Amino acid sequence: MKNKLFCLIRKTILKYCPNINDEEMSIIIYGLESIYLTVNKLLLLLLASVILGITREFILLLLIYNIIRSTAFGLHASSSTLCLLSSFIIFIGGVYLCVGTTFYLYFKFIICLFCLVCIYKYAPADTHKRPITNYHKRIKFKIISLFSATVLSIATIVLSDYLISNFLLYGMFVAVLMILPATYNFFKMPYNNYKNYKSSLTDMEG
Numbered sequence: 001m002k003n004k005l006f007c008l009i010r011k012t013i014l015k016y017c018p019n020i021n022d023e024e025m026s027i028i029i030y031g032l033e034s035i036y037l038t039v040n041k042l043l044l045l046l047l048a049s050v051i052l053g054i055t056r057e058f059i060l061l062l063l064i065y066n067i068i069r070s071t072a073f074g075l076h077a078s079s080s081t082l083c084l085l086s087s088f089i090i091f092i093g094g095v096y097l098c099v100g101t102t103f104y105l106y107f108k109f110i111i112c113l114f115c116l117v118c119i120y121k122y123a124p125a126d127t128h129k130r131p132i133t134n135y136h137k138r139i140k141f142k143i144i145s146l147f148s149a150t151v152l153s154i155a156t157i158v159l160s161d162y163l164i165s166n167f168l169l170y171g172m173f174v175a176v177l178m179i180l181p182a183t184y185n186f187f188k189m190p191y192n193n194y195k196n197y198k199s200s201l202t203d204m205e206g
Contacts, residue, residue: 005036009029009032010029037080041083041087044084045058046058048088048092052092054092054095054096057098057099057167058091058095060164061098061167061171064152064167064168064170064172065090065172067171067172067175068172069175069178071123071124071141071144071145072123072125072178072179073124073125073126073127073130073141073178073179074175075127075178075184075187075189076127076129078187094170094174098166098170099163101166103165103166108165111173112149112152112153112156112157112169114173116149116150116153118179118180119142119146119149119176119179120146122179122180122181123141123142123179124145124179125178125179125180125184125191126194127193128189128190128196131193131194131196133194138194149172149176152168152171156169
């Protein structure tokens with residue numbers, strides 16, 4: 001089904017844009033495949049949350065996670081199957097963890113401080129497929145990530161609703177785990193890919 005769909009898309013693009021080259025076509029197809037896989041994964045997770053009766057909690061946790069993820073970026077799974085499995089554990093399992101656990105104030109403070117320090121040191125964390133080579137963009141993403149994490153941390157500490165506070169803490173913490181060098185090393189994924197990209201450019205110029 002997937003192969004037939006993208007074969008049709010490729011033919012349609014070539015029909016209306018016959019002058020498009022192979023590199024441009026590859027970029028377009030890669031982007032569309034990413035959207036396709038993301039939508040499929042999200043629909044499966046949403047269906048599971050509906051069946052389990054935790055849809056609102058799932059959506060809340062997903063939104064909080066993506067507040068940090070959208071600018072700090074971080075590790076991506078090496079396959080769509082692993083991505084789906086890890087997403088089930090993180091988001092579906094995470095809902096039950098947040099609902100069934102009491103995080104004490106001192107623990108929240110320590111985790112929030114940990115997240116802020118890690119974001120300052122490691123955000124944004126790129127991938128080998130999407131290296132963030134622009135220095136000014138890296139600084140911008142770091143500042144936005146720090147601001148977002150600061151707001152989430154303050155909300156986590158001051159909110160009297162323990163459930164919302166738990167979701168804020170957990171969502172931010174998981175997003176920060178995705179940018180750590182240790183996480184990249186554990187999954188044997190290359191880290192600081194923008195440096196490798198710059199090195200290869202320097203070697204080519206030399």
